Amino acid sequence: MKSDDFFYDNETKYFVLQPQDKQQRNKKENYLKSVGFYKEQDKKRKLSGRFNAEHIKDSLANALQVVFEVTENCNLDCTSCGYGELYSGKNSKREKKNLPLVYAINFLDFINKFLNQNLNRSLNKRIAISFYGGEPLLNIEFIKSIVDYVNKIKNENFDPRFAMTTNALLLRKHIAFLAENNFRILVSLDGNKNNNSYRMYPNGKEAFDEIIENIDFVYQNYPEFFRKSVDFNSVIHNKNSVSEAFNFILDRYKKNTKLSELNTSGINEDKKHEFWEKYKNINEDLDQSEDYRFIRDKLSLETPIVGQVSKFIHTYTNNVYQKYIDFFEAPNNTTYLPTGTCIPFSRKIFITTKGKILPCERISDEFSTMGYISESTVAIDYDRITSYMNSIYDKLWDTYCKQCFYADKCMQCIFNLDLNKDKLVCHGYKHESKSTQIIFNYLNALNKERKFYKRLLKEVFYV
Numbered sequence: 001m002k003s004d005d006f007f008y009d010n011e012t013k014y015f016v017l018q019p020q021d022k023q024q025r026n027k028k029e030n031y032l033k034s035v036g037f038y039k040e041q042d043k044k045r046k047l048s049g050r051f052n053a054e055h056i057k058d059s060l061a062n063a064l065q066v067v068f069e070v071t072e073n074c075n076l077d078c079t080s081c082g083y084g085e086l087y088s089g090k091n092s093k094r095e096k097k098n099l100p101l102v103y104a105i106n107f108l109d110f111i112n113k114f115l116n117q118n119l120n121r122s123l124n125k126r127i128a129i130s131f132y133g134g135e136p137l138l139n140i141e142f143i144k145s146i147v148d149y150v151n152k153i154k155n156e157n158f159d160p161r162f163a164m165t166t167n168a169l170l171l172r173k174h175i176a177f178l179a180e181n182n183f184r185i186l187v188s189l190d191g192n193k194n195n196n197s198y199r200m201y202p203n204g205k206e207a208f209d210e211i212i213e214n215i216d217f218v219y220q221n222y223p224e225f226f227r228k229s230v231d232f233n234s235v236i237h238n239k240n241s242v243s244e245a246f247n248f249i250l251d252r253y254k255k256n257t258k259l260s261e262l263n264t265s266g267i268n269e270d271k272k273h274e275f276w277e278k279y280k281n282i283n284e285d286l287d288q289s290e291d292y293r294f295i296r297d298k299l300s301l302e303t304p305i306v307g308q309v310s311k312f313i314h315t316y317t318n319n320v321y322q323k324y325i326d327f328f329e330a331p332n333n334t335t336y337l338p339t340g341t342c343i344p345f346s347r348k349i350f351i352t353t354k355g356k357i358l359p360c361e362r363i364s365d366e367f368s369t370m371g372y373i374s375e376s377t378v379a380i381d382y383d384r385i386t387s388y389m390n391s392i393y394d395k396l397w398d399t400y401c402k403q404c405f406y407a408d409k410c411m412q413c414i415f416n417l418d419l420n421k422d423k424l425v426c427h428g429y430k431h432e433s434k435s436t437q438i439i440f441n442y443l444n445a446l447n448k449e450r451k452f453y454k455r456l457l458k459e460v461f462y463v
C-alpha cells in the first residue's frame with residue numbers, strides 16, 4: 001500500500017484507508033469472521049457482573065500502590081498543569097494544603113492490616129509507596145517521616161518500595177536522602193529549553209535552566225542511581241514534538257522518556273479553545289516524525305501505537321484470556337463488570353491532602369471519593385460505593401452500553417464521564433455500524449507493527 005492510501009482519523013487516532021478501499025476492507029473482515037477471529041458472545045449476559053464489597057476488600061488486601069498527595073503547594077505554575085486554569089472541577093481548587101502526617105500514618109496502619117489478611121494472594125507482597133503533589137519535595141519532612149514509619153512497620157506481607165514524581169527543582173538538595181532510600185524517581189521534562197517553556201515559576205520566568213542544573217547534578221554525581229532509578233515523563237504539546245523530547249533526553253541522559261498527552265477530561269469550558277491549541281496527539285505526531293522507526297525501536301513495547309495493538313489483541317481476538325479461571329470454565333459462563341472502570345484500588349489508592357481516598361489521581365474527587373481519613377479513623381463505605389457504581393452501570397447500560405459495539409471491549413472509565421448531569425452521556429459510545437471501520441483501523445495498526453506481534457502475545461499480560 002502507498003502512504004497516500006491513508007488518511008488520519010481523528011476519532012479513532014489511526015491512519016486509515018481511504019474510502020475507495022472499502023471493498024478490500026470488507027473482504028478482509030469477512031475472511032477474519034470466516035476463520036472465527038472475532039469473539040461472538042452474548043454481551044448482556046457476559047457484562048451482567050456487578051460490584052460488591054468483596055471486590056474492594058480484595059483490592060485493598062492485594063494493594064499494589066499507595067499514592068500520597070503530599071502537598072498542593074508547587075514551586076512552579078505550569079500552563080499545562082492538570083490542576084491549572086485549563087481545567088475545572090473540585091480537584092483543581094488548590095489551597096496549598098499539606099497532607100497531615102497522622103492521616104497518612106492511619107492509612108498505612110489500615111492497609112497493613114489488609115495486607116496481612118488471607119485475602120492477600122500477591123506473589124511478591126511488594127507495595128509502592130509513592131509521593132505526589134504539587135511538588136512533593138516541598139514537604140520533605142513529611143516524606144522522611146513516612147519513610148521512617150514504613151520501615152518500622154514493614155513485614156513479610158508488606159514489602160515497600162518508594163517512588164516519587166517531581167519537577168526536579170529540589171532534586172540536588174534532597175538527592176542523598178532519596179538515593180539512600182532507593183527511591184524510584186519520575187522527572188517531568190518536556191525536552192529542550194523551547195520545548196519546556198510551559199514549565200514556569202509563578203512570576204512567569206521559565207524554569208528550564210534550574211531544572212537542568214538539578215538533573216545534571218544527579219547525572220554526574222550519582223551515576224549508578226541515575227541509571228537504575230531515574231525515569232522521565234514528557235508531556236507532548238504544541239511547543240514540542242515526540243522526536244524533540246525523545247532525542248533531547250536520550251542524547252543528554254541516555255534515557256528513553258515516557259510520553260503522555262494533556263489530560264482531555266475536565267477541561268474548563270472557557271478554556272476549550274486554548275486547550276485544543278496546545279493539545280497534540282502522540283500517535284499522530286510520532287507517525288509524522290522522520291525518525292518514527294528509530295523511536296519506535298527504542299520504545300519497543302512502550303510505543304503508544306504498540307500499546308493500542310496490544311489492547312486490540314487482548315480484547316478482540318480469541319487468543320487471550322482475561323482470567324486463569326477462563327481456561328477451565330466454558331467461555332460463555334464467565335461474567336464481567338461493564339465499562340472500562342477498574343475495580344477501585346486494584347491499580348492504586350490515592351490519598352488527597354484533605355484525607356479523601358480515591359482510586360487514582362486522574363479523576364476528580366467530586367464523584368469518586370470512596371472514603372475519608374481523619375485523625376482517629378479510616379472510613380470506607382463499601383456498600384455506598386458499590387451501589388453508587390452499580391447504579392451508574394445500570395443507567396449507562398439502558399441508554400448506551402447495550403447497543404454499543406465497544407461494550408465488551410470498553411476502555412471508558414465512568415469517573416471520566418460528566419456524572420453531574422441528570423442524563424449521562426458517553427462520548428466513547430460506538431454504534432455497531434462503525435465496527436468494520438474500527439476493526440480495520442486496528443488491523444492497519446497491527447499490520448504496521450507486526451514485528452511486535454509475537455512479543456506482545458508472550459510478554460504483555462495486562463495493558
Ligand code: SF4
Pocket residue numbers: 340341342343347359360361362363413414415
Ligand atoms: S482513570 Fe478510572 S479506570 Fe483508570 S485507574 Fe483511574 S479510576 Fe481506574
Ligand code: SF4
Pocket residue numbers: 339340396400401404405406407408410411412426427428429430
Ligand atoms: S464506550 Fe461508553 S457506551 Fe460503550 S460500553 Fe463503554 S461506557 Fe458503554
